[in-house]
Amino acid sequence: MSYQALYRVWRPQRFDEVIGQSLITQTLKNAIKTHQTSHAYLFAGPRGTGKTSMAKIFAKAVNCPNQKDGEPCNECDICKSITRGTLNDVIEIDAASNNGVEEIRDIRDKVKYAPTEAEFKVYIIDEVHMLSTGAFNALLKTLEEPPANVIFILATTEPHKIPATIISRTQRFDFKQIQAKDSLARMTYILDEKHVSYDEEALKVIAKASEGGMRDALSILDQAISFGDDTVTVDNALLVTGSVRKKLLVQYLDQVADNDTQNALVTIQDVMADGKNPERFTEDLVNLTRDLLLYQQSPELVAEIELDQVDDQFKNLAGKLTPQRLYEMIDALNDIQQQMRFTTHEDVYLEVLTVKLAGIRGAQSVADQRTATAPADLDVITQLQREVQNLKQTVTALQQRPVGTAPATAQTAAPTPNKPAHRAGGFHINLEKIYPILGSATRTALSELQSNWPDLIQYFDSPRKRAMMKIAKPVAASENGAVIAFDDSFIVERADDDNTFKDDIENAMDRVTGHVPDIVFVPTGEWPTIRKTYLKQHKVHQADNAAGDTSTEADNQENGSSKDAEQQPDNDQMVNEAQQLFGEDISDIIEVKQD
Known part of the structure; x- marks a missing residue:
């Protein structure tokens, strides 16, 4: 027989063999022993935590004629047939490739027939969140009241995508991530059974890299065995996982803690x-700083999390760094992780990160910070207190100034520019496309686009594009166009240069709203200025049409020829247009009196 992967060969065949889900296994065993099984179950949780394996074990246990204490015997013909996947009464369906209404209707038609060999007919629908809305609706009635000899088991990694009407008709079990120590014990048992030599430290590296998934741990272990020719070593495990030695991570943080930028850059x-994954390296640094922070509060907890990998170098580093310094390091690492997702030059970000971490102050120990009080710091504090006092006196004097009296320095203030900047961080703002959209924009169109925005995000398969959509927001919309704002000018430039990203947005809008508007991207910081400039220019245009000449609004104000009563119609017209464009709920009318 051809070679099979470890996770297939060592798939659990009894409830007692399932790792890390003791609460769920005990509940299901008791239900089987007391004949109180439900007609539908929902198994939800991260990948590789035993959802499908548990479903197959349950199918064997409820149909096994020799089951004892809720456990299948795995010796009878029914148990062996279910293990091989040849029993017709246990139907396993992949909802990712069978997600249409026709497939569910086929189930609904066949569910009425009695099982041929077993006592119960069991339907296992994997990745059930992939079913379409019509398929869920077709499944509702059958799932609520199936025949007495039918059991449904739904498995998913994303339960939030399942309609509440489906969840309410099932018994839900939430599978949790498997702890590293449980994964380590299982891998040790498998290697001992296979008579494969291994280093315990290597298994600890694999257990931590699997991030709570037993299937991931066994897949990585399979790679390490193949790479090491039936020997699992620490170096092989590090190469396969892309991780960095714990000693090297501690050394790096020790160097940046001592502001030794040069040696840290060499590291x-x-x-x-060595070909390590930069994103994996930053993730390992985040975990290490977290462990240092926890170690200062509870050393026993960190010893359990790190599988007793706490040495003297780790302890010395924990005593050197203050909690505030660790907080700042974690913030810097999180920022770099977000930025590294949108670049191909990850090494540059690591070098910038090194300089930034080494520049964070506060590397002294807690005892040193309590005793260190330099006279120069006291002088700085005294100087700052004097400046604060002077500022308070200035504010008091300004508050006592009579109303309408402008300060002498007001005449030298720079006038507010009438036009927005046409470049923001190197990005060109195309006003020729924005102004026509604003000319026909309505609050109704904007509200409709904002309400459909979460649905649009679901049409993006790429994690990078989905992340960009989540930080974007519509700020103006009409029947033929939409203005989308991003907080970061760099992201605006990336989005505008990515033609496939625009095409994906247009395709998503076509599916959700039924039409494809013109899309324009702007930075969020520039949007108020663009909107204000448009309103001001539009007001001047309206005033010109009403007067029937070429005089400008500024000329009218300078000559003082216009009266309040004469300006009221134009003002009302501008207010009505602004409210129609941006909505009455976010528009405030402020009356300004002129001297």
Whole structure:
């Protein structure tokens, strides 16, 4: 027989063999022993935590004629047939490839027939969240009241995508991530049974890299065995997972803690030269800083999390760094992680990160910070207190100034520019496309687009594009166009240059709203200025049409020829247009009196 992957060969065949889900296994065993099984179950949780394996074990247990204490015997013909996947009464369906209404109608038609060999007919629908809305609706009635000898087991990694009407008709079990120590124990048992030599430290590296998934742990272990020719070593495990040695991580943080930027940059170069994954390196740094922070509060907890990998170098580093310094390091690492997702030059970000971490102050120990009080710091504090006092006196004097009296320095203030900046961080704002959209924009169109925005995001398969959609927001919309704002000018430039991203947005809008508007991207910081400039220019245009000449609004104000009563119609017209464009609920009318 051809070679099979470890996770297939060592798939659990009894409830007692399922790792890390003792609460669920005990509940299901008791239900089977007391004959109180439900007609439908929902198994939800991260990948590789035993959902499908548990469903198959349950199918064997309820149909096994020799089951004892809720456990299948795995010796009878029914148990062996279910294990091989040849029993017609246990139907396993992949909802990712069978997600249409026709497939569910086929189930609904066949569910009425009695099982041929087993006592119960069991339907296992994997990745059930992939079913379409019509398929869920077709499944509703059958799921609520199936025949007495039918059991449905739904498995999913994304339960939030399942309609509440489906969830309410099932018994839900939430599978949790498997702890590293449980994964370590299972891998040790498998390697001992296979008589494969291994280093315990290597298994600890694999257990931590699997991030709570037993299937991921066994897949990585399979790679390490193949790479090491039936030997699992620490170096092989590090190469396969892309992780960095714990000693090297501690050394790097020790260097940045001592502001030794030069040696820290050399360490980064060594990490990159070994072919390590930069994103994995930053993730390991986040975990290490978290462990240092927790170790200062509860050393026993960290010893359990790190599988007793706490050495003297780790302890010394924990005593050197203050909690505030660790907080700032974690913030810097999180920022770099977000930025590295949108670049191909990850080594540059690691070098910038090194300089930034080494520049964070506060590397002294807690005892040193309590005792260190330099006279120069006291002088700085005294100087700041004097400046604060002077500012308070200035504010008091301004508050006592009579109303309408402008300060002498007001005449030298720079006038507010009438036009928005046409470039923001190197990005060109195309006003020729924005102004026509504003000319026909309505609050109704904007509200409709904002309400459909979460649905639009679901049409993006790429994690990068979905992340960009989540940080974007519509700020103006009409029947033929939409203005989308991003907080970061750099992201605006990336989005505008990515033609496939625009095409994906237009395709998503076509599916959700039924039409394809013109899309324009702007930075969020520039949008108020663009909107204000448009309103001001539009007001001047309306005033010109009403007067029937070429005089400008500024000329009218300078000559003082217009009266309040004469300006009221134009003002009302401008107010009505602004409210129609941006909505009455976010528009405030402020009356300004002129001297």
